[in-house]
Amino acid sequence: MTQIFYSKDHEWVQIGEDGLATIGITDHAQAALGDIVFVELPEPGRNVAAHEACAVVESVKAASDVYAPLSGTVTEANPAIVDEPALVNTAAETTAWFFRMRLEDPAAVNALLSRAAYDEFLGSL
Amino acid sequence: MHRRLGARMVEFAGYEMPLQYTGIIAEHQACREGAALFDVSHMGQAHVADARALEALVPGDIAGLPPGRQRYTLLLNAAGGIIDDLMVAHVGGHLQLVLNAGRKQVDLAHIRAHGVAITPHFERALLAVQGPKAGAVLPEGALLKFMDAALLDVAGIGCVVTRSGYTGEDGFEIGCAAADAERLAELLLARGATPAGLGARDSLRLEAGLCLYGNDIDEERNPVEANLTWAIAKRRRVGWDFLGAAPVRAALGAGTAEKLVGIKVSGRAPARAGAEIRDARGECVGRVTSGCFAPSLNAPIALGYVRAGCAADGTALDLIVRDKPIPGIVAPLPFVPHRYAR
Incomplete structure (x- = not known):
């Protein structure tokens, strides 16, 4: 069973069997953003630091940054959400993942939140 | 509710x-x-009884507004700058004004300072x-x-x-x-x-190519550069007897350094208010004042002021979004045709 972690910036991180981390935004985040019309993703090969802005989502009304939840190197971006940004609204926590990365420190995921802790965090907002 | x-x-x-x-x-x-x-x-409704008095502050034909009709007009300052844009309806035996929410107190003070009686009904x-x-x-x-x-x-x-x-x-x-x-x-x-x-x-x-006060028009912009010359009534262009008439008349005669234009933006990333506009040589020629993704066109659109030489329909311009130039083209307004019940 793969484990999914969450950040307080409303990203989810899933660690695959290959050790790569898949990053997306949470359903709470897509709902808060509203109708998403444009997504800009980081280029594979880019090194990103934790909390660094590395993707952009635009709704009709406003632009928002998406932050790297952990440090590492981007290995792949999801072309499906570039072609069809509205997918982020309908499938934020499944097929509408943003990018994959090789983590600098695989153990760093343990500093992120569990689903229960993230839900508790949402409840406190 | x-x-x-x-x-x-x-x-x-x-x-x-x-x-x-x-x-x-x-x-x-x-x-x-x-x-x-x-x-x-949130918009401010107010009543004015004296159409002639109000005319001293706006370039529209208010005295000639028949009962049962409404008109778009502008409150101008002495320099011809736009204090607010508003609707004036002749209804119920007086003029009913609809003022922008963020400007209604400014408008009230301005109108009263020029000796025109106005009764707010902001509630x-x-x-x-x-x-x-x-x-x-x-x-x-x-x-x-x-x-x-x-x-x-x-x-x-x-x-x-x-x-x-x-x-x-x-x-x-x-x-x-x-x-x-x-x-x-x-x-x-x-x-x-x-x-x-x-x-x-x-x-x-x-x-629909309609200006938003505070974004696309403000006290630093006159009706000529804002493409609102149609709001200067024919009769008022004879007397030129409204506040700000002289600078507006001069701008009409000599043209303005900048013009408000519509821009169709390529791709899907909207250029927002404040985005720099560059010409084909990479020189800054203006800024976006309103920008969004247009759902009816499935493409981003913007309004912005550009140098008069770049204002012709079809002019290719770049809009700078997150440090990257995005190609755009000056487009006639409105972007989506009006469908009024004429």
């Missing part, structure tokens, strides 16, 4: 306003295809029903044509109704007492209108 309908609220001009209910795109489409209901009670509610099915939602307004105004009874509620709006679609703006507003809104929803928020209102007005 807004929250019961699922609204996400935002602060705007000191008011808690609904940004969206189900989603900006769905609400936008509801207005283009059916009928949308907007609560725009009154204003609802807008907009879209091709607006006529079916408000059959009481069937006899009104675009820019007509009348006192109408809607299910026992006394309303000031104008056939106008801020979306480019046919529709009505309906003023009523605050105490009656919720019942009126419920009635209009029951008749098939879809609740819509400020988000859709902004994308609709931008597609």
Whole structure:
């Protein structure tokens, strides 16, 4: 069973069997953003630091940054959400993942939140 | 009531306003295809009795406004800068003004400072029903044509109704007492209108090429550079006897350094207010004042001021979004054709 972690910036991180981390935004985040019309993703090969802005989502009304939840190197971006940004609204926590990365420190995921802790965090907002 | 309908609220001009209910795109489409209901009670309604006196402060033909008609006009300062843009309706034996929410106190002070008596009714509610099915939602307004105004009874509620709006679609703006507003809104929803928020209102007005005060026009901009010369009435161009007339007349004669233009943006990334505009040689020639993703065009659009030499339709320009140039082209306004009930 793969484990999914969450950040307080409303990203989810899933660690695959290959050790790569898949990053997306949470359903709470897509709902808060509203109708998403444009997504800009980081280029594979880019090194990103934790909390660094590395993707952009635009709704009709406003632009928002998406932050790297952990440090590492981007290995792949999801072309499906570039072609069809509205997918982020309908499938934020499944097929509408943003990018994959090789983590600098695989153990760093343990500093992120569990689903229960993230839900508790949402409840406190 | 807004929250019961699922609204996400935002602060705007000191008011808690609904940004969206189900989603900006769905609400936008509801207005283009059916009928949308907007609560725009934050706008300021006020009465003026003396049309001649008001004419001293605006370039429109107000003295010649017949009973039952409405007109768009501008409050100008001595330098010809735009203090506010407003609607004036001749209805109920006086002029009814509709002022922008963020400007109503400024307007009131300015109008009074020039000796014109004005009575604010800022407590009154204003609802807008907009879209091709607006006529079916408000059959009481069937006899009104675009820019007509009348006192109408809607299910026992006394309303000031104008056939106008801020979306480019046919529709009505309906003023009523605050105490009656919720019942009126419920009635209009029951008749098939879809609740819509400020988000859709902004994308609709931008597609319709209509200026937003504070973004596209302000006290630093005159009507000539803002492409609002049509609001300077023929008769007023004879007398030139309104505040700011001399600088506006000079701008009309000599042209202005910058012009407000519409820009169609390639790709899908919207260029927002503040984005730099560059010409083909990479030189900065202006800035975006409003920009969004246009749901009806499935593409980003913008309004912005550019050097007069770059203002012709078809001029290729770059808009700078996150340090990258995005190609755009100067396009005629409106982006989406108006469909008023003329």
